[in-house]
Amino acid sequence: MTDRDIPAAPEETGALIDHILRTYHEMHRADLASLVPLATRVEEVHSEDPDVPKGLARALMLLAREMEDHMTKEERILFPVMRAGGGAGIAQPIAVMRADHNDYAQIIAQIRQLTQDLTPPEHACGSWRSLYRGTATLLDELADHIALENNVLFPRFEAA
Numbered sequence: 745m746t747d748r749d750i751p752a753a754p755e756e757t758g759a760l761i762d763h764i765l766r767t768y769h770e771m772h773r774a775d776l777a778s779l780v781p782l783a784t785r786v787e788e789v790h791s792e793d794p795d796v797p798k799g800l801a802r803a804l805m806l807l808a809r810e811m812e813d814h815m816t817k818e819e820r821i822l823f824p825v826m827r828a829g830g831g832a833g834i835a836q837p838i839a840v841m842r843a844d845h846n847d848y849a850q851i852i853a854q855i856r857q858l859t860q861d862l863t864p865p866e867h868a869c870g871s872w873r874s875l876y877r878g879t880a881t882l883l884d885e886l887a888d889h890i891a892l893e894n895n896v897l898f899p900r901f902e903a904a
Contacts, residue, residue, distance in 0.1 A: 750895050751888045760897055761823050768889035769815045775882045776808040782875045790872065795865040797858040804879070807851045811886075814844045830901040838898050845890045852883060 754760045783801035790796040822837045856862065862876045862883075 750891050753892055758827050772811055779878050780804045786872050786875050800858045803851055803855050834901050
């Protein structure tokens with residue numbers, strides 16, 4: 745998840761953090777809040793279809809839980825310290841955030857495997873197609889979010 749173009753973002757650290765909160769944290773929460781029930785519905789309605797992504801709702805719920813824990817730690821602990829200019833001991837919480845980012849790769853790989861890399865079968869209904877489009881958007885936005893934090897925000901404080 746590191747070989748990605750870095751999305752455009754504000755230069756100043758406080759504005760960058762605000763951008764991350766608004767553009768990514770809020771959107772991830774909203775996206776996952778709609779995708780989990782949609783995945784559940786698709787799995788239930790098409791339970792007899794051999795192409796249905798059985799386990800996708802569970803994988804999305806796991807991703808949502810892990811991301812919520814991660815984003816809450818950033819919002820309550822790391823970002824306030826960064827807004828205050830950093831300081832001794834900031835390297836440890838940044839290392840934890842980087843490890844969380846790396847851990848998402850396993851869940852994302854599972855989601856891609858369950859969905860044939862987010863490719864709906866020819867006979868997929870509109871809800872199924874919408875689920876895959878929404879999940880693709882979520883994963884793209886998550887990759888941008890991680891690239892911005894790993895390659896722009898975190899290095900500002902690791903080099904200090």
